[in-house]
Amino acid sequence: MLATASGIVRMFNGLSANTWYGKLAISAGAALTAFFSPIYALLLCCFAFTVTDMCYGMKVARRLKRKITSKKNWKGTLSKILDEFSIISLARLLEWSVMDEQGVFILTGGVTVIISLTELWSILENLNTLNPDGPWKALGKFLKKKGEDYIGTEIEINDDDTNNTKVDSSES
Numbered sequence: 197m198l199a200t201a202s203g204i205v206r207m208f209n210g211l212s213a214n215t216w217y218g219k220l221a222i223s224a225g226a227a228l229t230a231f232f233s234p235i236y237a238l239l240l241c242c243f244a245f246t247v248t249d250m251c252y253g254m255k256v257a258r259r260l261k262r263k264i265t266s267k268k269n270w271k272g273t274l275s276k277i278l279d280e281f282s283i284i285s286l287a288r289l290l291e292w293s294v295m296d297e298q299g300v301f302i303l304t305g306g307v308t309v310i311i312s313l314t315e316l317w318s319i320l321e322n323l324n325t326l327n328p329d330g331p332w333k334a335l336g337k338f339l340k341k342k343g344e345d346y347i348g349t350e351i352e353i354n355d356d357d358t359n360n361t362k363v364d365s366s367e368s
Contacts, residue, residue, distance in 0.1 A: 208222065231288070231292070232285075234288075235284060235288050235308075238284060238304060238305065239280075239281060239284060239308075241312060242277075242280045242284065242308055242311050242315075243277050243280070245312045245315035245316060245319070247277075248315070249315045249322070250272075250273045252319055252322035252323060253318075253322055254269065255326060256322045259325070259326060260325075280311050284304060284307055284311070287303045287307040288304045290303060291303050291304055313343065316339070317336065320332045320336045320339070321336065324336065
């Protein structure tokens with residue numbers, strides 16, 4: 197047992213170049229990995245929905261002959277991803293510190309589902325603009341009804357939301 201411990205210490209010192217900053221960096225990396233590893237799939241899912249929404253938003257903008265600037269588009273999308281990361285991380289922190297849970301439970305998963313469904317709704321609006329005869333409008337109505345049942349209140353949709361003018365929510 198003692199030989200194994202000294203081997204671990206030698207490996208740790210070798211990786212950190214036996215410096216205080218190196219040891220701090222390795223320790224911080226290990227702590228961050230332990231904190232985020234249970235939610236990496238949730239984060240990846242959220243980010244995939246956001247990037248997909250951006251791609252369909254660009255298609256709609258091209259169809260409507262609106263100017264697309266990649267700098268603004270990526271900046272808005274990256275800003276949204278950073279915001280989503282912050283919200284999901286705060287939910288994870290609350291679960292981990294207050295509820296003393298190591299796994300992913302209702303708060304982190306719930307926040308991720310709400311963000312992903314919002315992005316999905318935006319994707320469906322973009323698809324409805326690209327192909328108004330597709331099943332997208334019916335799918336949007338189904339999601340609206342299920343969302344209303346889940347949260348127990350009516351979701352209001354403005355007429356502007358159904359006019360086939362959806363572009364990309366990262367611009368707003």
